[in-house]
Amino acid sequence: MLILTTAVTAGALTLSACGSRDNDAGAGNGEDKKTTVTIGLDAPLTGDLSALGQGIKNSAHLAITNANKTKEVPGITFELTPLDDQAQPTSGQQNATKLAGDKKVLGIVGPLNSSVAQSMQQVAQANNVALISPANTTPDLTQGKDWKQNNRKRQFTTYFRTATTDEVQGAFGGQYAYEQIKAKTVYVIDDQKTYGTGLAAAFSAKFTSLGGKVTGTEHVNPEDRDFKAIVSKVKSANPDLVFYGGEYPAAAPLSQQLKDGGVKVPLMGGDGMYSADYITLNKKSADDYATSVGKPVEQLDSAKKFIADYKAAGYKDRYEAYGGSTYDATWAIIQAVKATVAANGGKLPDNARAKIVEALNKVTFDGVTGPVSFDQYGDTTNTMITAYQVDSAAWKARHSAEYKR
Incomplete structure (x- = not known):
């Protein structure tokens, strides 16, 4: 019924990848100490596209705030590190390199632009850190340049998205x-x-x-x-x-x-x-x-709490087109952390990044935008x-x- 084109390139710097935690205390072991997990974020927070970027940042922040408030992952406290790419691929690559170099970063939400994603994918892959975009739509990013001939091949095992493709x-x-x-x-x-x-x-x-x-x-x-x-x-x-x-x-x-x-x-x-x-x-x-x-979040019963929480949080910028998909992207990382911790006796393993990438392939939950899961390419299964x-x-x-x- 439907078809498209584009091109993909990627270049990146590599860093050593490792799991991350603040201390040696495990979650759920009866101690008061908590492990801090950082979720990175890359979006245009300034410049012409900042309206979309700020909505992305705020929605990710809201997901993390809610996860901490409800103790979604026992023993784990989440924090957000947002970086500004100004919709520029070079800045996106630099941000990906910086975030991947921080051992506490176990996943990255973003970017907004497909061209920026092309500059970030190899960095994320080389460091085995999950990169999940709420907004990228170019098919090449997940399925390769030959997808138009129905020769589809996953390009990066660490890349996912909650937005459907062009x-x-x-x-x-x-x-x-x-x-x-x-x-x-x-x-x-x-x-x-x-x-x-x-x-x-x-x-x-x-x-x-x-x-x-x-x-x-x-x-x-x-x-x-x-x-x-x-x-x-x-x-x-x-x-x-x-x-x-x-x-x-x-x-x-x-x-x-x-x-x-x-x-x-x-x-x-x-x-x-x-x-x-x-x-x-x-x-x-x-x-x-x-x-x-997606469908307008205002029409979704699944988005009512998100809309109410966003309003109550007092963010000065609108959640815009990608608010719901950003919340879901962030929540997907949180759920992957949850599954990884649960499978390792209540604490993060030393190879947490790799385990979180594995867990993302199996993540499924009812999100703001509807049911959330990923197919064999890392694409969302929600094609509305x-x-x-x-x-x-x-x-x-x-x-x-x-x-x-």
Whole structure:
């Protein structure tokens, strides 16, 4: 039903990997001493994508706070070490190296960007530390570059994600555009980054397979904010819809300039566009579309406690698109620690990192976003996608569906 593209590269530094604990006291041995386990986090905490990054950080912090409050793992206290990658692969690799070098770090949540993940995966693998993203969607990260030929091979045994892939999202968008929006022609633009090009390719492949026509394509720099030249090309092509593979800092001015320039059709994008900041930055956002992984947490009974706890915690930033999947990613590491401790007589083993990676492959629980588990590639088994539209200055869910490969 659905398809996509992208490319993967990875380079990294290696460090010695080991288990970690504060002291020699085991959990559950009757002593008051507790073992501290650190969960690292990598996300864009500053810069253009900080709205998403702060939501990721806060949601991970909430999961750890709740685990400590309820003593989810007896004898274990969790702490969070968040690092800022500013959506830059080099910074992500440096952060992964720093976190992997800390023996107390038994898992890392993040990153946001697929291109950043490519720079972190080998570091995590070399140090046998679990890396679990709530937001990466490029299929290559888990299944390799030949997944499009159905030659799928797991790339890194330490890498997992709670967000479904662009094989699902891009094709879902293409089908929704053709069947629900009723667009027959589309102009496709991407930002030349791993995520954006892959998403646009998946969208185009599905859209054309259904009978739609791509009337033009264009590539932009993700730092660009002046799109006058593109506006002229799109207007001449006269499409029913414009699709943008990229993120909201560029998507917002692109949409506004298109409409100011006389292109009176919606802009559609993926989860990188699905942010409240897209609406804040774009006075002409009304009727635009975006897809995002999962169902809206506000519609899930499983997310009611998360939403209430997040509000009660008083975080100044919204949980945004990846709040629920981040909580679940963090909770997956916590559950893997729990299983590892339980299997080792109530204390962390010396090879805790390796055991936690093993445990993640078997983790299953009812999470914020629904049932959480991972397949043979490290991908989430939850393949729900939702289409949203800007209505009355807010994103409104229009359609959700689950995709099975």
